[in-house]
Amino acid sequence: MQPTKSTELELSPLTPAYDSILELAPYQTGKPVEELTREYGVSDVVKLASNENPIGCSPQVTLAITEQLGKLARYPDGNGHYLKQALSDFTDVNIECITLGNGSNDLLDILARSFVSADDAVVYSQYGFIVYPMVTKMQGATGIEVPAQRFGHDLDAMRQAVEDNPNTKMVFIANPNNPTGTQLQHRELHKFVASVPSSVLVVLDEAYIEYSPESNNRALLDKFNNVVIVRTFSKAYGLAGLRIGYALSSTAVADLLNRIRQPFNVSRVGLAGAVAALGDQSFIEETRKTNQEQMRWLEKQFDALGLAFIKSHANFIMVEIEDAADIYQALLEQGVIVRPLASYGLDNWLRITVGIAEDNLRLIDTLRSILTND
Ligand SMILES: Cc1ncc(COP(=O)(O)O)c(C=O)c1O
Structure with a gap:
């Protein structure tokens, strides 16, 4: 990431808490559909940029949310009891070991604020x-x-980095990883966690676990108190707009996280929606099946276009394209939003969320015509 110290900041007597904050670039989200319509006047937009569920969410969620609409004057249950109970039944993790977040990003932030100085x-x-x-x-x-x-995690090198830096407090691992879609085997992760000191918190980010059930490392929680698993309702459950995530950990870790989180960090609509979403696992099965079929279709199309891609275990795929920034822009102008990856140092790659059949067809047709100057 590029340092972004502006002249205005340099001249200001106001200084941030840490110089490292100046090294941060604001998080770049996938371009919202409304923005593209505003900027380019394109109305028929296909968004394949933020790994959202193209099918939507379970109809049960819509019903549950509607019921809450007459109750918006009241604060939500700050402890999120019913959602935690549902998650406890679903994951077989004690209710005291669950922390809720305003999306899983909230939990990643709470984890850092709780443990890292x-x-x-x-x-x-x-x-x-x-x-x-x-x-x-x-x-x-x-x-x-x-x-x-x-393109994936090198766990041996990460273990060595922990050893070389005795002040290591936390390790972040996404499995499957975004943006590369790579996956780690349970055996490798088990070995890694066993090899780091128990004072190092290992955060396993399972945002895409529903697309790759074999990546589930819930079993590690029974063996290691220094493991936290973070998950979200934003991806396969189709609730990115509601902002709900959860962390599974030891009771001691959950106790700390609960001291740091905001009192009402999940809304009453979010809580009710997530309980309903969790209760409809047939929706998740349909989502997984559609994603698998469409992923295979996209892979074939990329092969036919002569584009290299990284085998993905999630609901997106990273494709190697020369002049990726230009191709991104050309797609945008034709109403197809994908994700450029220059902020990851992957200048020649685009990340494409797997859509439903018609979205993917539109993507491939548009991409083909751009590549062949048709
Ligand atoms: C690996 C990973 N973790 C966490 C998140 C955060 O998602 P949310 O805050 O919507 O739960 C994302 C979203 O893109 C992600 O890809």
Whole structure:
């Protein structure tokens, strides 16, 4: 990330808490559909940029949310009891070990604020999710980015980084990883967690777990008190707009996280929606099946176009394209939003969320005509 110290900041007597905050670039979200319509006057927009669920969400969620609309004058249950109970039944994790967040980004932030101080180091992988360096720098801590191995986490090198930096307090691992879609085996992760000191908190980010059930590392929680699993309702559950995530941890870790989080960090609409979403696992099965079919279709199209891609275990795929920034722009102008990856140092790659059949067809047709100057 580029340092972004503006002249205005340089001249100002106001200084941020830590210099490392100046190294942060604001989080770049996928371009919202409304923005594209405003900027380019394109009305028929396909958004394949933020790994949202193209099917939407379970109809049960819509019903549950509607019921809450007459109650908006009242604060939500600050403890989120019913959602925690539902999550406890679903994950077989004790209710005291669950922390709710306003999306899982909220939990990544709460984790860093609870455990990491300016003297500490945080280890994460090159091409790991961009929020890990962000929350590290927000705490004034030292971020240690370990070079990736074939676009995925190099756990041996990460273990070595922890050993070389005895002030390491936290390790972030996304499995499957965003933006590369790579996956780690349970055996490798188990070995990694067993090899780091128990004073190092290992945060396993399972935002895409529903797309890759074999990546589920829930079993590690029974063995290691220094493991936290963070998940979200934003992806397969189709509730990105509601902002709900959860963390599974030891009771001691959950106790700390609950001291730091805002009292009402999940809304009453969010709580009710998430309970309903969790109760409709047939929706998740349909989502997974559609994603698998469409992923295979996209892979074939990329092969036919002669484009290399990284095998993905989630609901997006990273494709290698020369002049990716120009191609991104050309797609945008034709109403197709994908994700450029220059902020990850992946200048020749685009990340494309797997859509429903008609979205993917539109993407491939548009891409083909751009590549062939048709
Ligand atoms: C790996 C990973 N973790 C966490 C998040 C945060 O998602 P949310 O805050 O919507 O739960 C994302 C979103 O893109 C992600 O890709």
